Amino acid sequence: MSGEMTFIKATILKITDEAMLVDCCGVEEWLPLSQIDFIGIEGEITTIELPEWLYDQKGFIKHGFEKETETQKQATEPLEEAPETTEAKPFKHDAHFLRSETITVTQDLNDTEKLEYGQEMAEALSNISRLESELDGIRKQFKRQIEGHETNAKSASRLYLTGKEEREIFCDLVADFNTNEMVWTDANPPHDIVKRRPMTDEEKCMQIPLPLNKKTNTPPPPQEILAITAVSESEEAKTDNDENNEEVHDADFTEIPMNDDLAGQSPDDDQPIQ
8 A cells, every 4th residue: 555545434345355344424335354354243333544546436425425534533532641651652653443332331430420419319118118118008998899899799789699678668557457477568659568467455445446448448648547536536535434433423413301200101192391
């Protein structure tokens, strides 16, 4: 190689014994190996050193690519710290640039970074405490719901197994003196018998049972019940008064003593009473 040199960055597409096919900013060109210097394999992006005449011949200027001189190349590469002694150089003279890449390493934190991570840790712990509290509340809420469903399941299971359920039914109460039973019938048609039980001794001694309505076969309305009860009480009071009057009349009656002279007279004798 002779003449002034320049550098380009390109992707190596193919390498043969005498040339290399590269892709520089979307333009593919063959470069002779005898005129270039590079390090890399197929598929890698690398920096290629080539003469300016070859650079111009391949039309990189026409394609709008700018030359990268040795000075520019060195300016774009990361600066290395100057070694303290000659023996402390990180590379030997035969070291060559391969590629740029990002790697993960462990480094010490400064005070600002430590403070930032400390605040981040405190915020995370606060969020954990808040979420645990919310989770505890949700668990209690779901526990109450589960207990409620368990109660419903037990109640439904009992009803399912027994086949019976207690219900409130609006009924008419009838005293059946033929069977001496208290009978509850549904107040709504068809007036089915809901419950019946034997009368107590007190219930057997009730007043004369109220007559049923002949047309509807149902007890009279409350107004008629009150009227019948009032009449019954009035009749009882009248009977008691008559009995009391008779007793009083008997008590007031006094037998008049008869004179011996009148003892032998008949009722027809018109004699004045002495």
